[in-house]
Amino acid sequence: MGMPSILLVTKSQKVSQTFERNLRTFFDSRIDVITLSQWQEMNENLQDKIGVILLSTRKLLDSLPDVLADIPFLVARRNIEMTRLPQLMEVSAGTKCLLVANDLITAEDSVEFLRRLGFQHLDFVPYGPEIEMPVTELKKIDLAITHGWPEFVPDHFNRVIDLHNRPIDLTTIFDIAQLFNLSIEKAHYYTADFFRDFVQLGRNLAISVNNEKQLKTKLESILNAVHEGIIGIDKHGYITFFNEDAGKILHLRTEHCINKRFQEIIPDFQVEEVFESREEISDQLLEMRNLYLLVTKIPLMLDGQFLGVVVTFQDVTKVQRIEQEIRKKSTHLGLTAKYHFDNIIGMSQAITSTKEVAVKVSTSDYTVLITGENGTGKEIFAQAIHQNSSRKDMPFVPVNFAGLTESLVESELFGYEEGSFTGAKKGGKIGLFELAHNGTIFLDEIGDAPLSIQAALLRVLQERQVMRVGGNRVIPINVRVIAATNRNLMEMVQKGMFREDLYYRLNVLPLRIPALNERREDILILIEHFLQKKNTNLILSSEVKNSLLEYHWPGNIRELENFVNYLTVIVEGEVGLHHIPERIKNGQVGQTQSSVETELAFPRENGGEIEQILFLLMRNGSLSDYEDILANLLLCSKRQQRIGRGVLNSMLSKPLTEARIRNRLAILNRSGCISVGQKKQQGTQITLLGIQVLQRIKNLNVIEQAFQNRI
Numbered sequence: 001m002g003m004p005s006i007l008l009v010t011k012s013q014k015v016s017q018t019f020e021r022n023l024r025t026f027f028d029s030r031i032d033v034i035t036l037s038q039w040q041e042m043n044e045n046l047q048d049k050i051g052v053i054l055l056s057t058r059k060l061l062d063s064l065p066d067v068l069a070d071i072p073f074l075v076a077r078r079n080i081e082m083t084r085l086p087q088l089m090e091v092s093a094g095t096k097c098l099l100v101a102n103d104l105i106t107a108e109d110s111v112e113f114l115r116r117l118g119f120q121h122l123d124f125v126p127y128g129p130e131i132e133m134p135v136t137e138l139k140k141i142d143l144a145i146t147h148g149w150p151e152f153v154p155d156h157f158n159r160v161i162d163l164h165n166r167p168i169d170l171t172t173i174f175d176i177a178q179l180f181n182l183s184i185e186k187a188h189y190y191t192a193d194f195f196r197d198f199v200q201l202g203r204n205l206a207i208s209v210n211n212e213k214q215l216k217t218k219l220e221s222i223l224n225a226v227h228e229g230i231i232g233i234d235k236h237g238y239i240t241f242f243n244e245d246a247g248k249i250l251h252l253r254t255e256h257c258i259n260k261r262f263q264e265i266i267p268d269f270q271v272e273e274v275f276e277s278r279e280e281i282s283d284q285l286l287e288m289r290n291l292y293l294l295v296t297k298i299p300l301m302l303d304g305q306f307l308g309v310v311v312t313f314q315d316v317t318k319v320q321r322i323e324q325e326i327r328k329k330s331t332h333l334g335l336t337a338k339y340h341f342d343n344i345i346g347m348s349q350a351i352t353s354t355k356e357v358a359v360k361v362s363t364s365d366y367t368v369l370i371t372g373e374n375g376t377g378k379e380i381f382a383q384a385i386h387q388n389s390s391r392k393d394m395p396f397v398p399v400n401f402a403g404l405t406e407s408l409v410e411s412e413l414f415g416y417e418e419g420s421f422t423g424a425k426k427g428g429k430i431g432l433f434e435l436a437h438n439g440t441i442f443l444d445e446i447g448d449a450p451l452s453i454q455a456a457l458l459r460v461l462q463e464r465q466v467m468r469v470g471g472n473r474v475i476p477i478n479v480r481v482i483a484a485t486n487r488n489l490m491e492m493v494q495k496g497m498f499r500e501d502l503y504y505r506l507n508v509l510p511l512r513i514p515a516l517n518e519r520r521e522d523i524l525i526l527i528e529h530f531l532q533k534k535n536t537n538l539i540l541s542s543e544v545k546n547s548l549l550e551y552h553w554p555g556n557i558r559e560l561e562n563f564v565n566y567l568t569v570i571v572e573g574e575v576g577l578h579h580i581p582e583r584i585k586n587g588q589v590g591q592t593q594s595s596v597e598t599e600l601a602f603p604r605e606n607g608g609e610i611e612q613i614l615f616l617l618m619r620n621g622s623l624s625d626y627e628d629i630l631a632n633l634l635l636c637s638k639r640q641q642r643i644g645r646g647v648l649n650s651m652l653s654k655p656l657t658e659a660r661i662r663n664r665l666a667i668l669n670r671s672g673c674i675s676v677g678q679k680k681q682q683g684t685q686i687t688l689l690g691i692q693v694l695q696r697i698k699n700l701n702v703i704e705q706a707f708q709n710r711i
């Protein structure tokens with residue numbers, strides 16, 4: 001017998017080449033290797049020379065020509081190149097892999113083989129070029145694997161692992177050697193090579209596992225050393241990492257959290273947002289479990305693939321509280337509400353039902369619009385709502401729009417950065433909205449807010465963030481808004497004086513405070529309350545009580561309180577009718593609002609004129625403002641000066657807002673205490689009556705002082 005011949009029957013030339021290379025490694029030129037196509041091109045009689053047919057797969061048996069039917073055959077068992085395996089080992093469990101071959105049968109065979117090798121954790125989809133798979137399906141597959149058929153991998157795959165053609169297994173080589181009685185001297189080299197690759201692979205794996213372990217331990221100790229909570233979540237939503245600080249901050253044990261779904265352990269962190277958007281959310285201030293946490297959530301992406309989310313967070317509760325304290329101390333505004341619902345006096349149906357509504361309103365966080373006449377107690381209701389809410393330990397910041405000039409209002413509300421305008425304070429200034437952070441802002445006399453500010457207010461209420469004047473940083477604010485007005489905002493909206501959109505933003509929960517004349521049964525109760533507050537033992541005769549009950553109280557509770565204060569200063573013992581100002585005795589029923597005109601309808605000629613004026617002044621602001629104005633006008637009159645409103649205001653010990661000084665001067669003018677020139681340069685002068693009133697106020701102060709000293 002001549003040289004033994006092996007006929008290779010494979011589906012592709014590439015496999016034939018691999019087989020020939022493998023056979024030569026063992027048998028050098030001691031065998032003759034021909035492929036089926038070479039044989040077909042040759043003389044047919046050569047079949048006698050073929051010792052064995054080596055098939056790459058049993059299925060090819062059917063395609064053999066009849067003349068070869070009697071020749072013995074072997075189906076090659078095949079192996080894999082060990083050196084190619086590490087790439088496959090890096091693929092994470094559950095990854096969908098398209099296994100590509102030159103036909104589906106070969107692909108299925110490869111899948112079977114890889115599963116046997118231990119890759120059951122991968123999700124294989126066999127694929128050959130004859131398969132028509134929709135692109136949408138293909139796109140759901142993460143990676144393509146092939147045994148030497150990269151040309152059949154569909155176009156859009158970025159990740160392809162080519163394991164190269166599978167060589168003939170050593171057992172098949174032994175079968176051939178036995179058949180031809182050939183010695184295989186080099187077999188030990190081959191097995192040595194095989195084991196070398198295997199050992200190398202094992203070593204690499206061991207090194208990488210070890211490295212990974214070391215890396216993991218190193219990483220863990222770094223992550224534990226960081227004073228920040230860190231939580232790792234995999235793409236399926238399971239917590240895979242939970243550092244020590246995370247445990248300390250959240251009072252949870254690491255081992256209790258690992259492998260749990262994040263929704264179970266950290267439901268308040270809103271991590272699902274990142275799972276949906278795959279976008280980072282940084283420095284989010286979240287309030288949970290009585291803590292303030294500054295949270296950053298980062299999606300983990302590798303080669304465009306989403307791997308999960310890392311959450312880092314710091315406990316800023318202390319910082320928040322300190323900041324709150326600093327904010328409180330750095331201002332003399334007195335940012336605390338002192339009134340509770342218990343301090344709202346009254347037994348009438350009108351006030352008790354209003355209180356009931358207000359209590360309900362206080363437990364929600366919605367914006368409230370309080371309406372009611374002047375002096376009905378709108379601000380004390382606002383304070384009580386704050387005190388009864390979850391924000392009670394946080395600031396209550398009142399802003400009075402009637403008292404703010406248009407030029408000041410913006411910087412007062414939103415603050416400003418250093419150097420943003422001439423006269424801006426060094427270091428800038430914190431705005432009232434910022435001061436109210438986590439608390440309540442009370443927008444009093446909102447009907448007086450200029451239109452330009454209404455627009456800015458609307459923006460803040462919508463976006464819940466402010467930007468300081470001259471600044472470029474947005475500051476998130478969490479405030480509850482309570483607004484109040486004695487004006488008819490709806491009517492102002494119709495006249496174009498108030499923005500409709502702002503009106504609806506504010507009027508979420510409306511609360512109307514009844515006027516005192518709608519709850520007359522509370523008049524005596526309130527008088528009693530204010531007398532007690534002044535710690536006096538004044539007694540009111542029944543005529544006095546009757547006349548007080550009949551009076552309309554247009555200035556509401558503020559007027560009543562001022563009246564009681566007035567009595568405590570000028571009366572000792574029993575209050576008689578002669579102590580009561582004429583207009584109260586006359587019972588001015590029918591007025592709806594306090595107005596200067598009706599006040600001045602009282603006859604001046606009787607001896608009570610100065611009392612009347614004093615009473616009027618007390619009802620329309622504080623006596624100290626009027627004293628300040630009159631004293632400065634007296635000074636100017638001594639110097640024979642006539643001065644305008646602006647200069648006068650600058651001379652006051654406590655300058656007033658534009659609106660307020662205008663209002664105070666109008667009242668003094670109408671009561672005859674001052675004369676205001678028709679032309680601008682004529683200025684303002686104190687009158688004789690004004691000097692008498694000033695004198696009277698000073699006396700009152702002396703009496704009050706003496707009274708205070710006595711008690």
Ligand SMILES: Nc1ncnc2c1ncn2[C@@H]1O[C@H](COP(=O)(O)OP(=O)(O)OP(=O)(O)O)[C@@H](O)[C@H]1O
Pocket residue numbers: 343344345346372373374375376377378379380381444486557558561
């Ligand atoms: N129900 C009440 N019980 C006790 N005191 C009250 C009550 N209502 C109002 N007051 C007192 O009346 C005065 C005026 O109240 P407040 O300033 O809250 O009124 P307002 O409606 O906000 O007035 P304005 O519209 O003029 O700002 C305050 O001194 C307050 O203490």
